Every structure is written in C-alpha cells, then in structure tokens.
Amino acid sequence: MDDWTSFLAPYEQAVAELKLKLKMMRDEFQTKHRHTPIEFVTGRVKTPASILEKMEVRNIKPEDFLIGVQDIAGIRIMCQFVEDIYEVAELLKRRQDFKVLLIRDYIKHHKPSGYRSYHMVLEYPVHRLTGVETVIVEVQIRTLAMNFWATIEHSLNYKYSGVYPEEILWRLQRASEAAFQLDEEMSEIRDEIREAIQYFEN
Numbered sequence: 252m253d254d255w256t257s258f259l260a261p262y263e264q265a266v267a268e269l270k271l272k273l274k275m276m277r278d279e280f281q282t283k284h285r286h287t288p289i290e291f292v293t294g295r296v297k298t299p300a301s302i303l304e305k306m307e308v309r310n311i312k313p314e315d316f317l318i319g320v321q322d323i324a325g326i327r328i329m330c331q332f333v334e335d336i337y338e339v340a341e342l343l344k345r346r347q348d349f350k351v352l353l354i355r356d357y358i359k360h361h362k363p364s365g366y367r368s369y370h371m372v373l374e375y376p377v378h379r380l381t382g383v384e385t386v387i388v389e390v391q392i393r394t395l396a397m398n399f400w401a402t403i404e405h406s407l408n409y410k411y412s413g414v415y416p417e418e419i420l421w422r423l424q425r426a427s428e429a430a431f432q433l434d435e436e437m438s439e440i441r442d443e444i445r446e447a448i449q450y451f452e453n
Contacts, residue, residue, distance in 0.1 A: 255299045259296055259299075259323070260379075261377040261379060261384045261386050262296045262323050262324040262386050262388075263296050263324075264377050264379075265324050265375045265377050265386050265388050266294040266295065266296055266324050266325070266326060266388070267294075268375075268377075269294065269326050269375065269388065269390075270292050270293075270294045270326065272348075273289060273292045273326070273328065274292060276289060276342065277289040277291075277292075288330055288331075288332075288334075288335035288336075288338040288339045288342075289328055289329075289330065289335075289339060290329040290330055290331055290335075290395065291329050292326065292327070292328050292329070293326075293327045293329075294324075294325060294326045294327065295325055296323060296324050296325075297320070297322065297323050297324075297325070302316070302320055302323060305320055306319065306320065308412075317387070321353075321372050321387050321389050322389035323386075323387065324375075324386060324387070324388040324389070325388070325389050325390075325391065326388060326389070326390045326391070327390075327391045327392075327393065327398070328390065328391070328392045328393070329393060329394070329395055329398060330392060330393065330394050330395075331394065331395070331437070331441075331444070332394065332434070332437060332438050332441050333358065333394060333434050333435070333438055334438060334441070335394075336358065336369050336392045336393070336394065337369075339392050340354075340369055340371065340392060343371060343373075343390065348376075349373045349374060349375040349376065349388075350373065350374040351371055351372070351373055351374075352372045352373065352374050352387070353370075353371070353372035354369075354370070354371055354372075355369075355370040355371075355372075356369055356370075357369065357370065358397075361427065363420075363424075364404060364415070364420065364423050364424065364427070365400070365404075365423050365424040365426065365427025365428065366400075366401060366404060366427070367393070367397045367400075367401075367427065367430075367431060368391050368392065368393045368397055368401060369391070369392040369393070370389060370390065370391055370392075371389070371390040371392070372387060372388070372389055372390075373387070373388045373389075373390060374386075374387060375387075375388045394434050396430040396431070396433050396434050397430060397431075397434070399430065400423075400426055400427055400430045403426075404423060407419065407423070
C-alpha cells in the first residue's frame with residue numbers, strides 16, 4: 252500500500268457517518284419517550300500496522316485482504332439488554348442506505364472461549380469527490396456485560412496469541428457464563444428497570 256491515508260479515508264468517513272446515524276436513531280427513541288435499545292456507540296478504523304498484523308496471523312494474501320479483513324472499519328453498539336441487540340439488528344436490516352452482507356450470531360452460538368456478540372458485515376456507500384465508493388464495515392452489537400468480558404478476552408488473546416492455557420480458558424468460559432447469566436437476570440426485570448430509568452429522567 253503506497254498511500255494508507257488515502258486508502259483509509261473512505262473508511263474513516265463511513266465510521267463517522269454511521270456513528271452519527273446511530274446517534275440520531277437513539278435520539279429519535281428518546282424524543283418519542285420510548286426505551287432506546289442503543290445505549291451508546293463507538294467506532295474506529297484499524298491502523299495500517301493492525302491490518303498487516305491480522306493479515307500475517309491469518310495468512311491473508313495481499314490481493315485478498317479486502318475480503319479477508321472485514322473489520323477495517325468497525326462500529327460497536329452497546330445495549331442494556333440482550334433483547335435490545337436483536338431489536339437494533341432488525342432496525343439495521345430494514346435500512347436502505349446500506350446493505351447487510353453477512354450476519355454472525357455469537358450470542359446463540361458463542362465461540363469456544365465464551366465470546367458472545369452479534370456481528371453484522373455491511374456494504375456502505377461513501378460519497379467522495381470522485382464518486383461513490385463502497386466500503387465494508389463490521390458492526391458489533393453487545394450488552395455492557397458482553398463488552399466487559401470481550402475487552403478482557405481481547406487483551407488475553409494478544410498475550411497468548413489465541414492459544415490459552417487450559418486453566419485460563421476454563422476461567423474465561425466460567426466468566427462468560429456468569430456475564431451472560433447477569434444479562435439474563437437483567438432481562439427478567441427489564442420492565443422495572445425501564446420504568447426506573449424513565450422515572451429518573453422525568
């Protein structure tokens with residue numbers, strides 16, 4: 252890659268636009284005094300070093316990296332409840348300003364490590380001076396508990412290069428189940444929680 256800045260510019264624009272659109276969705280729920288399934292949104296674009304590292308780890312050939320590295324642009328949506336995740340996913344599927352290419356439901360089918368999240372790969376059109384350029388964006392939708400676990404697991408994954416000692420893997424799996432049990436308990440009382448939040452905001 253001769254010019255990383257120019258190459259990554261459309262991805263930066265896609266992340267900025269999607270963050271704004273998701274924020275406006277959240278604001279619309281609040282304006283209508285409805286529970287918003289979106290707690291908050293973050294986004295980032297991978298650095299050149301991170302892209303090259305992922306290609307090396309996964310043995311992705313240079314000519315295949317646009318397909319092999321689907322998270323150059325990443326959006327993360329945080330939700331209060333597991334049910335909110337699926338509501339947000341349905342809202343995104345119905346939009347017409349981008350196309351959903353792929354869905355990976357790691358909540359119903361979590362990874363062996365215990366990783367849980369809902370992933371969507373989008374085809375997003377970016378309007379540049381030279382015309383419309385389509386980029387791939389990965390969207391991760393999680394509860395706060397899932398995100399806490401995933402953040403810790405991400406650090407450990409780098410430390411052990413994805414090959415965990417047996418005890419660490421066992422503890423990660425236990426922690427994942429505990430985090431998911433917390434999500435399930437919160438879902439059981441979500442109506443009371445929503446009422447409490449509404450009362451507090453009023």
